[in-house]
Amino acid sequence: MIQQLRLGDEQAFRALVTQYQDKVYHTALNFLQHTADAEDIAQEVFIQVYHSIGQFKEQSKLSTWIYRITVSKCLDLQRSKKRKKRFSFITSLFSDKQELLHDPADHNHPGILYDKKQDAALLYEAINQLPEKQQSAFLLYKTGQMSYLEIAGILGTTEPAVDSLLQRAKLNLRKYLEKNHPIPGKHRRFP
Amino acid sequence: MNSKQNDNINRILQSLDDMQPVQAPDFFYTRLIARLEKEDVRESCWLSTLKPAFVAAGLFLLFGVNMYMLTHLKKDSESNLQAPSAESFSSAYSLTGHSVYNENDQQP
Numbered sequence: 001m002i003q004q005l006r007l008g009d010e011q012a013f014r015a016l017v018t019q020y021q022d023k024v025y026h027t028a029l030n031f032l033q034h035t036a037d038a039e040d041i042a043q044e045v046f047i048q049v050y051h052s053i054g055q056f057k058e059q060s061k062l063s064t065w066i067y068r069i070t071v072s073k074c075l076d077l078q079r080s081k082k083r084k085k086r087f088s089f090i091t092s093l094f095s096d097k098q099e100l101l102h103d104p105a106d107h108n109h110p111g112i113l114y115d116k117k118q119d120a121a122l123l124y125e126a127i128n129q130l131p132e133k134q135q136s137a138f139l140l141y142k143t144g145q146m147s148y149l150e151i152a153g154i155l156g157t158t159e160p161a162v163d164s165l166l167q168r169a170k171l172n173l174r175k176y177l178e179k180n181h182p183i184p185g186k187h188r189r190f191p
Numbered sequence: 192m193n194s195k196q197n198d199n200i201n202r203i204l205q206s207l208d209d210m211q212p213v214q215a216p217d218f219f220y221t222r223l224i225a226r227l228e229k230e231d232v233r234e235s236c237w238l239s240t241l242k243p244a245f246v247a248a249g250l251f252l253l254f255g256v257n258m259y260m261l262t263h264l265k266k267d268s269e270s271n272l273q274a275p276s277a278e279s280f281s282s283a284y285s286l287t288g289h290s291v292y293n294e295n296d297q298q299p
Contacts, residue, residue, distance in 0.1 A: 017220050025215040039216055043223050050227060111211040119206035126203075142207045170204070177200045 002062065005053045017046055020063070023144075024070050029109060030143040031074035031135075033124050041077060045070050064153040067144075071136050071154060078128075126176040134169035137162055 004012035024045050029038035048069055056065055112120045127135055133155065140151045141162075148159040155162065280286075 014220060017223060021215040021219050022212065025219070026213045029213055035216075039219070039222075042215060042219070043226055046223055047227055047230065109210075109213070111213040112207070113209055113211075116206045116209070119203045123203050123206050143210055173204060174200055177203055178196065181199075181203070 002053065002056065002058065005049075013050060016049070016062075020066055021046075023063075024066065026111070027067065027070050027140070027144055028074055029111075030139050031071070032077060033109065037077060041070070041073050044073055048073075060153055064150070067140075067150075067154045068156075071140070075132050075136070078132075122177065122181055123173070126173045126180075129176055130169055130172055133157075134165050134172065137165035138169040138173075141166055 001012050001016065005016065021042065025038055025042045028041040028045075029035065032038050032041065045066065049066060056062070060068075109117070109120065127138060130138065136155055137151055140146045140154060141148075146154075148162045151162045152159050155165075157165075
């Protein structure tokens with residue numbers, strides 16, 4: 001298939017997109033929690049695959065390469081959104097034409113059961129505070145159902161490092177949730 | 192941290208465990224191809240300025256302008272270097288033979 005893709009075979013490209021579009025979109029949606037952004041990023045992933053297939057050296061699996069591009073583009077968009085948010089005190093949320101400039105996550109993940117959506121929103125809020133590598137490892141493991149080996153290939157690291165990232169991610173998530181989302185109705189003790 | 196908070200946090204941490212795989216939106220491939228074609232058109236418009244004929248024409252124009260400027264400057268510098276005439280020299284240094292002292296001699 002790779003040879004055909006390099007030759008610009010449209011049928012091969014269609015087969016590739018059909019095979020990976022759901023997985024790429026699913027991954028992007030978990031990183032971005034925004035359906036429009038996830039579709040946009042998924043398209044950009046396949047556009048990059050289309051243009052860069054000639055440079056793919058086959059040192060890893062094609063799926064690993066595609067996931068690596070997906071994670072990279074998701075993190076790039078996250079950084080870009082954080083930069084815009086940081087300067088939002090200078091710019092208003094809406095432009096003069098009332099177009100929304102800073103579009104927050106909608107947390108409307110169609111794959112999450114209805115009774116878990118609220119908890120999932122809290123968890124995503126905590127995940128977004130993690131360092132990028134911990135965030136990537138956690139999301140790929142939890143939502144991508146990937147093995148340590150696959151995650152290591154995507155992140156360019158080793159399996160023990162992935163295990164360490166996951167442990168630290170869980171610890172940091174727990175700390176964040178304890179601090180920011182105590183049990184509702186719990187009365188604080190004043191010293 | 193009490194057990195109730197611990198249970199709460201555990202519940203939140205496990206909220207993604209039963210996640211169902213999500214399918215890409217309908218007509219994803221169609222939209223992707225449309226976007227690819229749009230990008231190809233945009234690139235070809237921009238890249239057309241880099242065609243060899245355009246590059247050669249641009250270089251020729253640049254060369255022509257440079258040559259014109261060089262020859263024009265050369266002509267100006269040549270005209271400035273011409274030997275001044277005797278009349279222009281004398282008028283520049285007021286050597287007309289007419290001086291203030293001669294005027295004073297004529298007064299009574």
